[in-house]
Amino acid sequence: MSRVERGRGAGRAMWGGGRRRVAVGVSAAGALALAAACAGGPPAGESVLRTLAATVSVSPSGDAGGAGEDGRIPDGVTLSPLDDRAAAVRNLDPALLAALREAAGAAKAQGIEMSVTSGWRGTGYQQRLLDRAVVTYGSLEQARRFVNTPEKSAHVSGKAVDVGPTSADYWLIQHGAAYGLCQVYGNEIWHFELRTTPGGTCPAMLPDAAG
Numbered sequence: 001m002s003r004v005e006r007g008r009g010a011g012r013a014m015w016g017g018g019r020r021r022v023a024v025g026v027s028a029a030g031a032l033a034l035a036a037a038c039a040g041g042p043p044a045g046e047s048v049l050r051t052l053a054a055t056v057s058v059s060p061s062g063d064a065g066g067a068g069e070d071g072r073i074p075d076g077v078t079l080s081p082l083d084d085r086a087a088a089v090r091n092l093d094p095a096l097l098a099a100l101r102e103a104a105g106a107a108k109a110q111g112i113e114m115s116v117t118s119g120w121r122g123t124g125y126q127q128r129l130l131d132r133a134v135v136t137y138g139s140l141e142q143a144r145r146f147v148n149t150p151e152k153s154a155h156v157s158g159k160a161v162d163v164g165p166t167s168a169d170y171w172l173i174q175h176g177a178a179y180g181l182c183q184v185y186g187n188e189i190w191h192f193e194l195r196t197t198p199g200g201t202c203p204a205m206l207p208d209a210a211g
């Protein structure tokens with residue numbers, strides 16, 4: 001039974017209407033989370049996300065801003081590549097994490113602050129992202145352009161990291177190969193993997209995660 005159907009009960013129209021509005025809100029937040037989690041989406045949505053990310057700060061101590069042990073990073077929260085408290089960072093492939101930290105240091109020296117918006121993900125979390133993308137994009141085929149299956153996702157194996165903000169993405173696109181870091185998908189400027197030797201040349205990009 002859908003929320004709308006539940007809301008049709010006599011005397012519950014007001015409550016039902018409220019629930020519908022809440023549901024819309026959750027859906028929008030879900031879309032933002034997908035954008036954060038390497039799910040792409042329209043430029044306008046990404047713009048909103050970037051704004052949100054810029055206005056929410058990570059808790060300076062304790063739980064790494066609420067980042068979960070399944071690799072989930074709450075909406076609008078970004079993590080330092082140095083933050084070992086978060087499973088999303090801590091469980092990255094050691095070679096990728098070392099390259100990312102080296103690149104982040106070089107970027108910082110040039111005034112560019114680099115954050116991790118998504119890193120390692122547990123299989124359950126990756127499946128939830130895919131499920132949400134299917135709802136957002138209407139089919140598994142379309143969703144797969146933005147979110148991989150747990151079996152195929154480089155995030156699940158710890159070999160992919162999503163970086164923000166946009167200034168850091170462009171810095172890494174320009175300088176990442178010096179550290180072996182390459183943009184992999186044409187539709188995801190934030191997604192990087194170790195795809196070449198340091199100082200080498202990045203391979204040609206795939207159009208999207210399904211490509």
Ligand SMILES: [Zn+2]
Nearest residue numbers: 038161162191
């Ligand atoms: Zn990614």
